[in-house]
Amino acid sequence: MKVSVHWLKEFVPFDLSPEELSVLLRNRGFDVASITPCGGPVQKVVTARVETVSKHPNADKLSVCSVFDGHDTLQIVCGAPNVAAGQIVPLAKIGATLPGGLVIEKATLRGEESSGMLCSRRELRMAEDHSGILVLPADTAVGQDVQTLLMLGDSVLDVEVTPNRPDVLSHWGVAREIAAALKKPLQWPEIKISKPGRAGPSFIRIDAEDLCSRYTGRLVQNVTVQESPLWMQLRLLRCGFRPINNIVDITNYILLELGHPLHAFDLDVLAGSRIVVRLSRDGETIACLDGATRPLKDALVIADAESPVALAGIMGGEKTSVQSGTKNLLVESAQFQPATVRRTSRRLGLSTESSYRFERGTSFEMADIASRRALHLILKTAGGVFAGEQDVSTRKPKTRPLHVAVKRLQELLGVPVSSADVRTALKSMDFQVKATATTLTVIPPMHRQDIQETADVAEEIIRTLGYDRLQGRLRGAPGRAEPVDRRRQLMRTGRQFLMGAGFWETRHAGLLSRDSAHKFYGETLPPFVELENPISTSGELLGTTLLINLLLTMNRNLRQGQKDVRLFETATVFHREKESTGERIAENLSLAWIATGNYQADHWKFRARPLEFWDAKSWLNGLMAEWKVTDWTLDSADLPACLHPQEALRIVAAGRGIGFIGRIHPHQTARWEISPDTYLCEIDLNVLADRPSSPVRYQELPKHPAVIRDVSLVLPETTPWADIVSFLKKRFDLIEQTELFDVFKDASLPEKHRSLSFRLTLRHADKTLSDRESSDIFQSILDELQREFQGQLRTAAPK
Template structure:
């Protein structure tokens, strides 16, 4: 929103400098984006009139002008092509100083004395126009100071308004804000009551009342569009970013900027039958005022007459019904359109105008009568004419309603972090036009028609805060104790389990709950399955007791589609027992096959193995603050040397391993398929985590090479060592397994790293040596281990 500061000060003139006014607006949420002066600094330049003009005797391209400044005549040599007798222009007399610092002196140009300079707009810093000297309106008095005559000390202020502040897209709206901030009244222009001087009306019919709840129209006959808009109006328009077009359009644009209400004027002689507000019909076209022709769709709201569409409602008028130099009567439109309707239409056609910008953000639904009266007053004053009665069509049921909201004092203080006195809050709400009323513990307000952005209590908090002043709220540093407490969560959300699986690189699969009896016997021969009495097919004859069969079938299907790496999981229910004793529960299963990482030049391709899926199981269990242990086992359908039970707190909760080569071969799959499956319930339990201080003392590592029987697991070795040395063993690492030369065929060598650390003191070599000796003795006694 761009506007003239002097125009604003005709409404309200606080004792603030331009800089202070801009800071105040920005602080209240109306951000000042740019401030533009109308001209650079210069002195001694007046309005002069060329009363005589002769060609320079020695230079055909120069003119010798006699310039009158209201009291004297001066001879001035000028080279501008537009210099002519009777022209009023900018005359810099001897002694004047221009914006570039040049001081005007008496001089001779090609032998002819020049007592001053006729200036272009660029030379005075007014604009970039330098094609000739300035041409000034005949209405200005000769000899008057140019800065004062053209009001060049004015400032153009450009606001970057947020979409919710549609009420501030006018000088009136900004004046309201300044009035609230400075506790001052507004000096609104008095709109004269223009008498109706003709009975002529043009009928109006609204067929889309939800999109256009209110429509006002009036005929003005006998207008003279050859008249010129007054200089003050043209000046205010230009300083607000709009150019002067003709007096009728200038008036509608002026009221748009002044009050925030878009209007449109139709040439009355181009209208047929009646004005109809409706949606466009299939196949209709419209040529707009900018010359573009568009195909209208059936969702667009248009202003039409007997001959078809006249305008896109609230966006732009049509070329055929626009005001021209031959217009003698106009139909003036002033309507309230719903923001949603105009927003959709404007964006569909890519047409953005000053009118659509305001309608999209919202227009005061009570403003139309005032805007019609103001526009009529200005039109009659400038172009004459006889106004007819105002035709008004309104659908009260579709009009916006005022809202009643309550602002609680406690809520206000809670959100702002500062106590504002009740009297101050009441005063702010009252100045904002919210009509506050004291209620227990707060205030009840009624929203005015121009504040359609206020809908909830937090909006009221924002209003109080921005008027009270964001800078007036003290800055406070947050202080809070940060004790380390056990986590309050006693469980894991199943959704978090799914998220974890995707973070581990798995894709979720959803397979059938029914499988074939052959698949069931292959993976769960010892579990009773519920047989379906009327199965859809033989492949879906029993209810699944495991998720693995479905995932394995999914692997086969993906391999057939040329997948080279498969990581899938499923979270679902499994069933066991018969119809009289059927149990069910959620299980989590996953499958790995193929390349561990995508092929690339930096490393050799490697397939997934048992330890990849085992590591994923450990990470899943660790989320609940628990450790997974594994016990070798022989499971149906699994490789006898690569299968294990998954244990949590010594309880078996699932299985992990590689499917047997025979099974994989029968499926026609090359390579190994790794799977795990476990009950979900133990995974969802979460152990309370307790924070412990990190030891400040160094750790000591000792490595042992132990020869044990091939049947002894590393898990049992770790367990024996931990039981023998206690909590001082903080980490156990198995870093090598060896079978071969120097080791009996029934034995193997395990290389383990033992890391010791105390939280109370630094351990000595002697301390660690004693602990290692205890561990070796325990291993020798329990599993027959010996050091290599």
């Protein structure tokens, strides 16, 4: 909200620079976003009338003017293209000082004498405009001091008022804060109106009683609608309002001055010359002042005898607006329920200075004061006769005394506060305070509807005393320490492992476009949770997987010239889950990674090696080891379409799939513009987190030596290595370890066969195996392997 310092000083005298004033306001809870100077200061600049203009004899672009300043007629040489006889303009006389310290002296310009300078907006530092001299309204008296007339030297502060303080949304409200801070009295603006001529018939009816607590209407006859006085226009402009005509300008002026929105109707266009405050009826519309016609639905409206003429508290209608020919007025000042104004404003997407104030809350008292102040200004500047008034209220606000214990205030604020401190602070803000032995009875002023209990009073106290009094106190938290959440533990240890393996953590918003979801899932999408109001189509779905954003990020990094890229993310994914009563949103914590390029980067000494599936598998093993998850397996069921059909596996734990690992499907690589040597993995951490973690049990270190034997077995290619390992594990409990060290294929082997070479470690827990015993066991291992897998021994060299 823009406030003029000059205007504030009408209500409270103070001598602070705009910067000091913004510090004062900030310390009371109102940030000042900007300070804009409004021209000046100037001295010896006066209003003057241009009497004659003639061309300069020696210069094309200059004019020689005679100008009357109220005393003398002076010759002035002027370069402005817009100068014309009859204009009232600012004249900087000899000896005048302009902003920036420029002093005007008598000069001769190309042979013509000039006794001063006519000023543009820029020369008065009012604006950047330098296209011509500033032309003042024709009725401006000559010889006036321009500094005073144009209120130069003023500054406009952009004050941020929080939603709890609608009482500060005006110059009056800001002045009240300043007065409280400086302990100075406030001066009400002038209101001098007599009673209306005669008590007329009733013309206001409130049908929607819950939504309108007060409606005052004042009638003025025979006004002259014209331009507002210069000072009013200047103030409106400074606060961001466009001057329209004196009546509309006065309603806006009062909104800025007292914070209460008003509306003026052309009484002669108001059907039945009456006002009905009611809800809109089905099918009604209203043509608003901004030219748009809006359909109404359960909106609070001001209607005349026929149809809505204003959106209550938001905007007036076109039909009854005050125009240049308007003679008779009805001036509305009302109090509407904040919620109804807000609902209609939001539904119509129409927010105005008026709705902004009504939805935050206006003052019951101010409704009448503002109306009377408007009448004062109308009668003063537009003439006319005060012809009637009606003030209807459905309920009056009650004062609510609060009982506040000073001790409780101290406990909350953590600073010593005396009863006297509290009284002084509250009284500075127009609170009534009555003290008893231990408690204070506090009656907040009517405009402070936000003060409802002790905490609110506490804020007023500390705001007045200042936070500088507050000393910090640091104590431990005697809470109930809880064990670390398993999900966080999995996330943290997972991150640590992946970082050690060269992965960089990424973070995404987690929203997806339909397009990228199709790229990943194909024609048919899984059920997504969707946003009702996405910002754009690039984020309309809540992610079911982290991989899509990782693929996009991978692509972006490759385009930047990165080569060996490893990325991961831990974040929430969203699924629609069927329930007996319908559907619910399941939020699962997911961990995903993506890797491409070389296992080890290129180096002058060691050859680089591209990533292979075995690297991906090793990271998965590492993660599971890091998490101390032991009972998990891999299979090839239900592989997602994004993965290579031959180089991907499903991760299974607790009897269900918890994720996938594998190479990207060749069809996907072009779509995402990434390399075919890209490997992906995603794991649902919720399943792992929900299972009891298996405790670590120490195993005795082996006391007896191991016996090591190598085996090379020729087998059909289709025999999985894992089958051999699990067979051995099941059949021979003396086998401590089975390590594959060679997989070999060539023409010497039968077709579709391969040779697997592996090393067996045999160990007995309680004794040293003799040569004889180990040879016997080894022989039976070989026999059984050959029988079970129809294998052929290639060599069997005991070591």
